Amino acid sequence: MxxxxxxxxxxxxxxxxxxxxxxxxxxxxxxxxxxxxxxxxxxxxxxxxxxxxNLEKAGASWGLFSGGFWGAVVGLLCLNPLAGFVIGSAVGAGAGALAGKMSDYGxxxxxxxxxxxxxxxxxxxxxxxxxxxxxxxxxxxxxxxxxxxxxxxxxxxxxxxxxxxxxxxxxxxxxxxxx
CATH class of the missing domain: 3.40.1520 (hypothetical protein tt1634)
Structure with missing residues (x-):
């Protein structure tokens, strides 16, 4: 405890x-x-x-990484991995920052x-x-x-x-x- x-x-x-x-x-x-x-x-x-x-910064970093990865994977399916990476990174970073801001730790x-x-x-x-x-x-x-x-x-x-x-x-x- x-x-x-x-x-x-x-x-x-x-x-x-x-x-x-x-x-x-x-x-x-x-x-x-x-x-x-x-x-x-x-x-x-x-x-x-x-x-x-700083949960907001940590969430944005993780969201940027995971959003970029999944965006590139989806972009590969649509034959445009660069656009998927950029869009996925932006959405992921925003969602991660929002999740970090809404959470409380300690x-x-x-x-x-x-x-x-x-x-x-x-x-x-x-x-x-x-x-x-x-x-x-x-x-x-x-x-x-x-x-x-x-x-x-x-x-x-x-x-x-x-x-x-x-x-x-x-x-x-x-x-x-x-x-």
Whole structure:
């Protein structure tokens, strides 16, 4: 089962910095993230979601490839494989992008948006869905951000949450476990 951790930051670019560090930990096989989303809120109060997995782009790429292939096959039957390839690629890319835009992966976008709307303007938050980790090594590495992050929400056990708070220097009130 994955654990959800939501961290809030006082600066708009801090969440992206921590996500970069989490990706480095993932390359070292110390952290296995299922999904991660950076939420920023600009000076006007508008919330922006920056997904780590761009499903629209992935869908368009797959649609381009599969549409091109099937278009060329049908084009061969009609004695015009180039036209079939071009038309199939265009239709496939469009359909794949639409399918990617309509799908949701990992953390629910509605939950992210609702919680993201509660952060103050000119701040950011990092939503991380963790499959597994090496907690002691990850917490030691995240201590470089001590005093910059606060826990907004988590599904961690109380003991694990206390360790995370200690590593981050979070002195905020107790958080509510995620549903």
């Amino acid at each position: 994955s654990d959800l951790i939501v961290l809030g930051f006082d600066h708009i670019d801090d969440a992206a910095k921590v996500l970069t560090e989490c990706r480095a930990l993932q390359k070292e096989y110390l952290l296995d993230m299922e999904d991660a989303v950076v939420v920023t809120r600009d000076a006007n109060g508008k919330t922006h979601l920056h997904q780590s997995v 953390i629910d976008d509605g939950f992210i948006t609702k919680l993201g709307d509660t952060i103050p303007p000119n701040t950011s938050a990092l939503f991380v869905l963790v499959r597994k980790s090496q907690p002691d090594k990850v917490l030691a590495d995240l201590q470089q951000f001590k005093g910059h992050a606060r826990i907004l929400q988590t599904s961690l056990s109380p003991e694990a949450e206390a360790k995370l708070k200690a590593a981050l220097g979070d002195t905020s009130a107790a958080t509510t476990p995620a549903a």
